[in-house]
Amino acid sequence: MELFRWWSKDTIAIVTGANKGIGFELVRRLAGLGLTVILTARDIERGHRAVETLKDEGLDVHFFCLDVSDPSSIKAFVSSFKQKFGVMDILVNNAAVSFNAIGENRVVHAETVIKTNFFGPKMLTQSLLPLFRRSSSIARILNMSSRLGTFDVCEFRGDWESRGWPEIWTDYAMSKVALNAYSRILAKRYKGQGLSVNCFCPGYVQTSMTRGTGTRTPELAATVGASLALLPPKEIPTGKFFMGCSPTVNSRWWSKDTIAIVTGANKGIGFELVRRLAGLGLTVILTARDIERGHRAVETLKDEGLDVHFFCLDVSDPSSIKAFVSSFKQKFGVMDILVNNAAVSFNEIGENRVVHAETVIETNFYGPKMPTQSLLPLFRRSSSIARILNMSSRLGTFDKVKNPGVREILQDEQNLTEERIDNILKVFLDNVKRGDWESRGWPEIWTDYAMSKVALNAYSRILAKRYKGQGLSVNCFCPGYVQTSMTRGTGTRTPELAATVGASLALLPPKEIPTGKFFMGCSPTVNSRWWSKDTIAIVTGANKGIGFELVRRFAGLGLTVILTARDIERGHRAVETLKDEGLDVHFFCLDVSDPSSIKAFVSSFKQKFGVMDILVNNAAVSFNAIGENRVVHAETVIKTNFFGPKMLTQSLLPLFRRSSSIARILNMSSRLGTFDKVKNPGVREILQDEQNLTEGRIDNILKVFLDNVKRGDWESRGWPEIWTDYAMSKVALNAYSRILAKRYKGQGLSVNCFCPGYVQTSMTRGTGTRTPELAATVGASLALLPPKEIPTGKFFMGCSPTVNSRL
Structure with a gap:
């Protein structure tokens, strides 16, 4: 689950053609992981707009103008880049064009396509080769390619239509055939010299090239592409062609004959x-x-x-x-x-x-x-x-059958036979014909x-x-x-x-x-299952968004799940929705910004369950739209996002049982709250001093911040620049998580933070690039890591459980 983090802020990555689509998402992903990223585009205005969008999300990205189809533009870019940075670690050749719609196959722009998609990346790569540094790690070139450009599409059967060129998007396909072949040459030439060269086909993606008709999102393609570009030095191959939105399928045992x-x-x-x-x-x-x-x-x-x-x-x-x-x-x-x-x-x-x-x-x-x-x-x-x-x-798991005799037959693995299954179905259909099936203990949801x-x-x-x-x-x-x-x-x-x-x-x-x-569920990893129906998980703020999807995910995996929400009506509606899907979930009212509500919840929960295995502190608020940075509700934000989860956690700590497995606290956080976002050197020094960091010091930092807000001089005091009040609540939550992780290390309690990225929720006004379901899938996987694998004191970033750093 964990990708060794070899990179740092000094690791430099270039992504070409990155003002939109997969390129833009790759920049977002790499910058979010802490690399220094150069976004290039041939259109200056669009490039600057893309950078501003990322800046609004708290990401620092550099823009350079580059038209890969123009040798003079490549020369100017390499000169400017060399002057500013001097060295290079990762190059993603993403820029490409096609002039065909899906189903068309015209070649009127073949020269432009070949120039842009092959000779452009080739010239750029050759110009940058002297800048690839190989001392700190293996340098990487990732060429964005296509399965249309695999060599088997060239069936030389025998003007262009009759000469055996690829039959689909012929000019585009040939540009990728050439790029794949060139990548193979480079990989062979630099093998063992500290340079890895691979190609990646992301599949049929929703981009301007496919007129938005793809079946994969640019975000999914970029998540996998970034994972490939960031493989650990000891694991990264060279000369490989990665196919599709899964980096795991390249241990390929199959062939065309499969x-x-x-x-x-x-x-x-x-x-x-x-x-x-x-x-x-x-x-x-x-x-x-x-x-x-x-x-x-x-x-x-x-x-x-x-x-x-x-x-x-x-x-x-x-x-x-x-x-x-x-x-x-x-x-x-x-x-x-x-x-x-x-x-x-x-x-x-x-x-x-x-x-x-x-x-x-x-x-x-x-x-x-x-x-x-x-x-x-x-x-x-x-x-x-x-x-x-x-x-x-x-719906078809054996525990859904309430008839004890039938369930006993199904669970008796030694004596289960096809005839016994047939007999069970015969009894069921007989009950249906007689009309008494509802009282016979058959599954209650979609019974047939x-x-x-x-x-x-x-x-x-x-x-x-x-x-x-x-x-x-x-x-x-x-x-x-x-x-x-x-x-x-x-x-x-x-x-x-x-x-x-x-x-x-x-x-x-x-x-x-x-x-x-x-x-x-949509993750093949969660079947190393240490949990059972007796495993109890609480998710706060769970009537909608990521919290709701986390509840759905946990309940679907068979845990006993408590959904909490401050609005009773919305909470009950959420539970009813899940019930209609065959999921059994418990609802408790909880407003984490209200100490009396926390006290009442803990009392009721303790009385009903008595013990606790997993707590996901998800409830949070922000009063800013994207691009805004008001702090008029700073006290409410800090109270809800930090002091609320802190009080709840402390109240539940005695209930965490540590005998059957490692207990888990997962605090939903944000990259806006990483310590490097605090520009005040004195405050940052306190936060980074792990040995002497205390809850009292966190409280004092928040007191100073809120005092600055009241005085109106908060903007000049070195606090985070994006969503300042929200960011400070997450800075505090990350710091508190570090303290808890250190305090309970080796005592059967794991405490981690998870930033799901820019998700489509009410907080982002639905403008995110990741779905709540994807965020919840990863969040649940992190919360359910096997006891021997689960870390503590980690900050997991983005909708991929493969990349994390220390809190």
Whole structure:
């Protein structure tokens, strides 16, 4: 989870073409991590606007004008850069152009495309090579590339259309072919000399080049790109081509000969899984029961340069399954990966009708079971471990079945058989026909759908046990609450995010892939699970935003979660929303700015639960819009964001139990509150003096700050320049966290801070670049790190759990 931090403020990174899109997000990411970053753009006005935007977020970035298609501009830039900085650590060649819309393939601007996308980066790179310093660490060049530019797209079959050039965006593709080839030459030339050269294809991203039609956000692409650029010196490779928005998939055991089937794949998660697997170079079979929709899906992927095979398959129809298996066997003969994704539900969110129970069971359980059994002889086990990934749901975990006799059968792993599963389903359908199913202890949410997934999970367990050690891995994956037709688009996770994780699970290295596991949520890491239903977590300020998503995430993972909010009505509404999703959450009223409310909460909580495992101090306020810096509410901000969490934490400390696992406090913080934002040298010295820092000294600093606010001279006293009152509340919270971490080190209590980045919340007026769901996914992963891995006294920055620094 933790990326060794080799860089510092003296580490210098250049990102070209960075006034928007992926380049802009890369600058934001690298600057947020503390590097000195140079943002370049050919348009001076847009470049300055981009820098101002980042400055409003508290990031210090340098702007240089650079048009990579103009040799004189490159020469002028290198001269100015050399004069100002003299040395260089990281270069991200991001600037590129294309003049085609999706589906077009014109080459009228081919010379400009080649000049901008290849000769420009090449000339710039060669001009900067003497400035790459290799003493402090390995220097890095990351060339932003494309899968359209991989060498296999050049099929020399035989004017340009008939000469075997790439068929999709030919001029752009050839510029990337050249860039990939040049990168290979450079990597070979400088191997072992302290310079790493790699290429990175971020996938189909929502940028001006794709007219905003991509399936990945620039922020996601930049998060992965920055992680690749910042790999530890001992781990960073050279001469590699990284593909897609996941840096983990490059331990690649697969090839073009690896065959994967995804059922129900004309839309939603299934479609995104096909896109992901095909983009990674596998041979992928997209199946759908509707021939026209299936062909349309394949055409869409073909327009993106992906070669996918379509087969018609209706998993609810035995004759369709038989025909599919016969055709597939005839064409391919062998099989490596099967993703059973096809499923149906006839309920809206909040409904629970069972009129279509037989169809649901037939489609969601017997449908996947029959193709799986028919395809088992085709799974080849020589080249690698074969994989079955069954798309499941937390609604189908065995604890959702309240009937004790049925649950006992399901949990008796030694004696569980396919016949027993069939008998359970027969009893369930009989209850449905008689109309007494509601009183028989079946799952309470989407009962028919839940039972189909209960059966699928049970069958997966049987298969995993049966083929253990025989070269076949069988796992289930619940992607969470995803925006699909099944949820009427109301989910909180995108199909693309679900597919990214699903593909990562399906492609785990042979030595790492488990069998018989149930992966939950859009993170494959949380299954080293030390927690249980008895693990108790509190999240403050949780009726909306990041807090609400954290509650959803924890509850979905099976913890007992307390959602707190100061507004009783909104708190109850939040709990009801989660209840409709099948999540059981407890609500307590708590206003962290009110000592009497804190006292009442602690008393009620202690009476009901008595012990405590995880506290996430999330509640916070700010009264400034982006770009504003008023301090009229400074006292309220300090009271709510610092003294409130502090009083709550101190009141709950006796309840933290440390026997079963390490207890955890995660304070939601901000990079605006890092100590370097305080320009007053005396105050900064006190904060950085870890040995002598005390709570009293923090209180005194805040007293001086508030006195300056009252006198009106706060702007000249060296306090943070962005959102000053909010920043000072987080400075204090970070300092207090350091004290607590030191005080309880080795005593079973971990205290860390987490800055989720610029998130779309009410505090940012929805203008953030990260979703609350993404922030919560990372925050929950940090809070749930295994006992042997969880640190203390750390400050985690940004929506990636891979980068942290010491508080």
